[in-house]
Amino acid sequence: MERISIIMPAYNEEKRISRTLKEYISYFEGLNKKKRLDYEILVVINNTTDRTEEIVKSFQKKSKRLRYLNLKRGGKGFAVIEGFKDALSRNNNFIGFVDADMATSPEEYAKLMFALRSKDGIIADRYKKESKVYPPATFRRLVVARIFNFLIRSIFFLPFKDTQCGAKIFKRKVIEEILPSLSMSQWAFDVELLYNMRVRGFKIISAPTEWIDREYSKINFLKAGPKMALGVLRLRILNSPLRKFIRIYDEF
Numbered sequence: 001m002e003r004i005s006i007i008m009p010a011y012n013e014e015k016r017i018s019r020t021l022k023e024y025i026s027y028f029e030g031l032n033k034k035k036r037l038d039y040e041i042l043v044v045i046n047n048t049t050d051r052t053e054e055i056v057k058s059f060q061k062k063s064k065r066l067r068y069l070n071l072k073r074g075g076k077g078f079a080v081i082e083g084f085k086d087a088l089s090r091n092n093n094f095i096g097f098v099d100a101d102m103a104t105s106p107e108e109y110a111k112l113m114f115a116l117r118s119k120d121g122i123i124a125d126r127y128k129k130e131s132k133v134y135p136p137a138t139f140r141r142l143v144v145a146r147i148f149n150f151l152i153r154s155i156f157f158l159p160f161k162d163t164q165c166g167a168k169i170f171k172r173k174v175i176e177e178i179l180p181s182l183s184m185s186q187w188a189f190d191v192e193l194l195y196n197m198r199v200r201g202f203k204i205i206s207a208p209t210e211w212i213d214r215e216y217s218k219i220n221f222l223k224a225g226p227k228m229a230l231g232v233l234r235l236r237i238l239n240s241p242l243r244k245f246i247r248i249y250d251e252f
Helices: 017-033 052-060 076-087 106-116 139-156 172-181 189-199 221-238 241-250
Strands: 003-010 038-046 066-071 094-098 121-125 132-134 167-171 204-208 210-212
Touching: 003 017, 003 076, 017 038, 017 052, 017 106, 038 052, 038 076, 052 066, 066 076, 076 094, 076 172, 076 189, 094 106, 094 172, 106 121, 106 167, 106 204, 139 189, 167 172, 167 189, 172 189, 189 204
Parallel strands: 003 038, 003 094, 038 066, 121 204, 132 210
Antiparallel strands: 094 167, 121 167
16 A cells, blocks of 8 residues: 655644644545555644644644654745655655645545656646635735746746645655755745756646635735745756856845
């Protein structure tokens, strides 16, 4: 039976992590009992200041398939990278990550796993015609997303419409090969991840999803937009003959 490690980066998620863990453990335990898929859930707590760790510990007492790391350094990308390292220390055939807010339900995440088939990886795409997003994205959010995606497609030639959706799954061999090349800890992490896979010839596909925009969202897209763009530009410089000038770039 194949086995997946589901990494959940968690920054100050005390309001949402209980429901997420309850539903993910219940659903994937059902798949395991039917011998369809073995699993583990790895919560990577990153620089949290609330009761997230306490809540995760309480769930860990009930489930042997729940693990967690508690990092002092922040950043979703850093948390996922550390999760990758930890997941590779065990016999996981597939390694993926999903946001802790349950914007992606366990049912939708499992659909990605079963749709992967012979490909090397799969990512959820909220902008496919078949996808369902609740509530519909605001005009302002759509504009920021479209501009960001245009930037990515223009300078990295990535074919994906949605690089930022927090639901992705990859075969173990993919993570093993690209992990040493990953360095971005914040806004450009997903782009760097997919770019490294593409230049190495891995076949990554996107799939429609059902995505629910949960309350208590921590991202202000007007403020985050410029940071995301700068992160992508820095990544482009790092992957070009101009990378020796990155120290000058970092001073601005």
